[in-house]
Amino acid sequence: MTKIAFIGAGSMSEALISGIISSKMISNENIFVTNNSNKERLNYLHSQYGVNFTYELDELVQDADVIILAMKPKDVKQGVGSIQAYLSEKTLLISVLAGVSIKSLELLAGKKLSVARAMPNTSAAVGKSATGIAVNETVTDKQMELILNIFQTVGLTAVVEETKLDAVTGLSGSGPAYFYYIVEAMEKGALEVGLDPDMANDLIIQTLKGAAEMMATSKKSPLELRQNVTSPGGTTEAGIKVLESFDVQTAFINCMKEAVARSKTMGDAISEELKVSN
Ligand SMILES: NC(=O)C1=CN([C@@H]2O[C@H](COP(=O)(O)OP(=O)(O)OC[C@H]3O[C@@H](n4cnc5c(N)ncnc54)[C@H](O)[C@@H]3O)[C@@H](O)[C@H]2O)C=CC1
Numbered sequence: 041m042t043k044i045a046f047i048g049a050g051s052m053s054e055a056l057i058s059g060i061i062s063s064k065m066i067s068n069e070n071i072f073v074t075n076n077s078n079k080e081r082l083n084y085l086h087s088q089y090g091v092n093f094t095y096e097l098d099e100l101v102q103d104a105d106v107i108i109l110a111m112k113p114k115d116v117k118q119g120v121g122s123i124q125a126y127l128s129e130k131t132l133l134i135s136v137l138a139g140v141s142i143k144s145l146e147l148l149a150g151k152k153l154s155v156a157r158a159m160p161n162t163s164a165a166v167g168k169s170a171t172g173i174a175v176n177e178t179v180t181d182k183q184m185e186l187i188l189n190i191f192q193t194v195g196l197t198a199v200v201e202e203t204k205l206d207a208v209t210g211l212s213g214s215g216p217a218y219f220y221y222i223v224e225a226m227e228k229g230a231l232e233v234g235l236d237p238d239m240a241n242d243l244i245i246q247t248l249k250g251a252a253e254m255m256a257t258s259k260k261s262p263l264e265l266r267q268n269v270t271s272p273g274g275t276t277e278a279g280i281k282v283l284e285s286f287d288v289q290t291a292f293i294n295c296m297k298e299a300v301a302r303s304k305t306m307g308d309a310i311s312e313e314l315k316v317s318n
């Protein structure tokens with residue numbers, strides 16, 4: 041049976057653990073998790089999902105087929121450093137860290153091993169992640185199947201060249217936050233036009249789900265779907281004119297570009313640090 045060790049016990053680890061357990065892909069006794077120091081958090085994951093938690097490295101990573109790195113990018117050096125002695129050419133190392141390159145992970149590991157870089161999003165918690173995945177040349181077909189199986193338990197996967205992962209991060213890694221931001225604004229607007237907040241929230245979520253389902257199932261482009269909503273001289277046209285006056289589409293394009301640039305900067309900072317110390 042495959043053994044998986046999670047280094048980091050935050051929201052991303054929890055989402056993946058939840059997906060893996062509910063798909064029954066790997067049973068809870070073969071999943072191990074650790075974090076920096078918050079034992080209460082590990083206790084919670086144990087009581088919620090039945091996974092093992094430990095601060096003993098032997099127990100955590102000895103014989104692990106897969107190690108999933110899920111700490112913040114700034115903590116990667118310390119995180120990989122602590123388990124480095126346990127890594128072998130048989131280990132499959134999967135990182136979900138924004139920006140951190142496969143090359144940096146290989147340097148930190150200090151040996152030749154299979155490395156995958158994945159960029160899921162928090163909708164993994166409800167099985168609806170959109171996950172970009174890139175791997176190094178050491179990853180075997182069997183390991184690739186395992187990687188895809190893991191991330192398919194939490195949603196859709198797309199295998200991409202590593203050069204595209206920063207772009208995927210700015211698009212779908214951060215993407216849920218962009219939609220939450222719009223919904224926040226719609227909630228504020230709903231209050232201002234006199235709607236009950238709970239009812240407005242239900243209406244907004246259903247509208248978002250409906251629009252997503254339309255885009256997923258209809259052959260029409262988002263532009264055509266928008267035109268179908270927009271009666272000439274009607275309410276939608278009046279509303280969209282305001283968005284256009286604020287150049288909201290350009291703002292979103294720039295928002296994505298900035299997120300992509302930040303992913304690159306975070307990764308470059310770590311590459312630079314490794315060049316210095318290697
Ligand atoms: N939250 C998100 O939307 C997404 C996050 N990611 C990536 O996932 C990673 C984790 O994100 P979150 O779960 O949101 O972060 P988080 O801050 O909730 O969790 C980080 C975890 O790592 C642990 N940790 C830190 N240093 C450690 C070390 N040396 N050894 C063991 N554990 C250590 C912390 O104790 C904590 O449990 C980040 O690198 C982020 O770039 C990727 C896709 C989406």
Ligand SMILES: O=C(O)[C@@H]1CCC=N1
Binds near residue numbers: 138214
């Ligand atoms: O904001 C971040 O850095 C992480 C990576 C993608 C989503 N959240």
